[in-house]
Amino acid sequence: MSFNLRLLTNQYWFRVLLSICLSVVVTLFGINRSYVWMGIAFSALLISIWWQLQLYRHHTRQVLFMLDALENNDNAFHFPEDQGTPESRQINHALNRVGHILYNVKSETAQQEKYYELILDCINTGILVLSDSGAVYQKNNEALRLLGLNVFTHIQQLNRVDSNLTELLSSCQPGDKLQTSFANERETVNLSIRVSDITVRKEHLRILALNDINTELDEKEIDSWIRLTRVLTHEIMNSVTPITSLSDTLLSLAKTKDEEIRNGLQTISTTGKGLLSFVESYRRFTRIPAPEPSLFYVKAFIERMVELGKHQNPNGNISFQVDVSPADLILYADENLISQVVINLLKNAIQAIGSQPEGHIAIRAYCNVAEEVMIEIKNNGPSIPPEIAEHIFIPFFTTKEGGSGIGLSISRQIMRLSGGSITLLPGKETKFVLKFK
Template identity: 45%
Template sequence: MGYKWIYSTFARLTVLAAGVSLLTVGILKENWWVGIVGGILCVVMLFVSYWMQQQLREKSWLMLEAIRNRDYSFRLPLSGFSGGERVLQETLNQFGNLMGEQKQLMEQRERFYEQILSVVSSGIVVFDENQSIVQTNPAAARLLGLPILSTLRQLERYGSDIPQLLRMLKAGERCNLQYTTAKGEVQLSVHATEMQVGEETVRILTLNDIRNELDAKELDSWIKLTRVLTHEIMNSIAPISSLSETFLKRKDVIDSPIYEGIRAIHETSTGLISFVDSYRKFSALQKPSPEPFYLLDLLCQIQELSLIPDNISLTLQIEPSELMLYADPNLIRQVLINILKNAVQSIGEVKGRIHVRAYSASDEHIFIYISNDGPTIPEAEAEQIFVPFFTTRAGGSGIGLSLSRQIMKLSNGSISLLRAGTNGWNTTFVLEFE
């Protein structure tokens, strides 16, 4: 192949040299025919050289355009070419194959990184120098309570200062965001970093839900404290209850003046043991045994327990009606009963309504809203409502909602209280299952 290219080049140079020679001889000897033939040969060779150069320019231009458009499927024909032209054609084709392989490798890496971003729990938001969002992951939209995040201006619904705060956050800085969505209170930690991508600088915001982490740590602290207190109280009360019961059975005590005093001690200690035992449930909750079940069937079972009096109407809105949950049905039943009992006690003897709505979101999370039109919960009490042993009712234990929160945590879910007036209801609890 190389020899053919040498022969072709040598032949062109020979013809050009012959043309120059004939043109020179014709001019010197004034033989115009010879000069014309020599001139024609020179013009033809120059045209052939110019045409070959143009062909090389066009092929190079086509190759660069294909690369610029990220099209590496171009292939140049080899038939009808020889010598250096064929070598050039093959070289360009090999270059196209190499670039195509690199493109496939980059696409695979992009899909790999996108898959990683789609499963991480932290939200990722990337925007350029023009404040336009370049890329996000599903966790960012979920944490921000949006179906899809396309611009920071969407966050103005939570406060006009939030988009500006995120735009002004410099690399290495952190800030906390706290606002209310339709799904409850949100508290996020935001960290900003910068990265150079080509000639452009992009800013990366990492969002983490610190509210759930704080709630989890607080709940663990309460559980540890409850275990210690119940253990110490039981160790102190159990002997008193046992001894007082023994004395009450003695004949010399039954008819004595101290009988009533000992009986009061026994009843008080027995009641205290029962009281402490109820708190022990909070710190010794059974491990969930998840299984699939229909939510509507579970709610119908709860209806049969006659928890709702005649003065209160209960409506169910399950979308779709065959909506299924994968959790421990016994534990979830306890959570629903606790919330429904609270709603009944809140409404009291007057006429009222309780509405249960459940649906599956686009990210496959399941939400259950339990609303009632009873008196609104004061803001000061709403902040403490999930704290163990906190209650505003006489005789209340204060462990119903805190126990429900622990059950939801064990079920990989969460429970929160929405602000009064959300969706037109005075009180709304929302359960979220991941």
């Protein structure tokens, strides 16, 4: 390359020196009043200048053509390297090399951008890059999933999800650490948001990192309840067991004539045993066995659950609908534990419908875009009021007379141990969603 450049430089100086020599010759012939030779020399000078201009224009057009082709992602151009003067062939060869280098640089840049996009789509953190005007410069699949959007090009599109979320993301500043919650069509989402910024090509951009903290909050809440339940049940069992045992001993020693004392001891014993049975039911919440997952077909599994559910509907006023897509959908989980969750949800749905005519329970199973198995169970019974829906997964919370309040708590714990989640969707109908990751 250095040899070709040196040769081109020598040829360039040769044309310049030729033009200078012709100018000197024209001047000398003019001084000597040799007008004929002066005209011939002047004509040669004009031809030399015209020749250089033509070469300049030709090479300029070639360079512009190459730049236009590269800008349009066209790398099929090729200047002939075996035609024209040696100088033209060398210039064409140099332009071909420059075009090839620039195209490779552009291709590598595009590949790096695609590589970084793939990395962003593989992480569990949602990434948004916003301009100060609200335009979305970059986003990954996790951000779209968290926000419940398929297309996201401007911050104002979040008004379809939650107007408060639009205002929050529009006004956040670099360095902010925020938390917010909103409800989409599938669930209530709790987000933590961290904001940073960068200036690219003199334009200020904000980078938002979005994280779903639902799972983290649920795990902390469940762990707290488990620890509390263990302490309470341990203390209650330790206190009540001796009382029950002592009352039974006194009953065996009491004489028949002490009827009033005997009745009191009998009451203490019966109440104590009932309390022990009551506490034992709560201990199940902290003693769920570790899941032993295996592969099983979802359709056959749900059909068995429906048959069990029908036996809990003595009135026969409830119809069941099962929709599994695809029909050979497979789930990897502990079938016995998951059956407890589904049976509990079906039992709750049957109790909610009660004797209502034309009761209906629909079970739908499918695989979402994230390849997660989803099982939806909904019924047309009375909807759960929002003020109650907030507490249904809290251990010991119940609105049923005689209920223990641990059914949904155990269900949530089982789903957590199985690496999934259980959610009550907001709306007019009662719909629970089991998600298996």
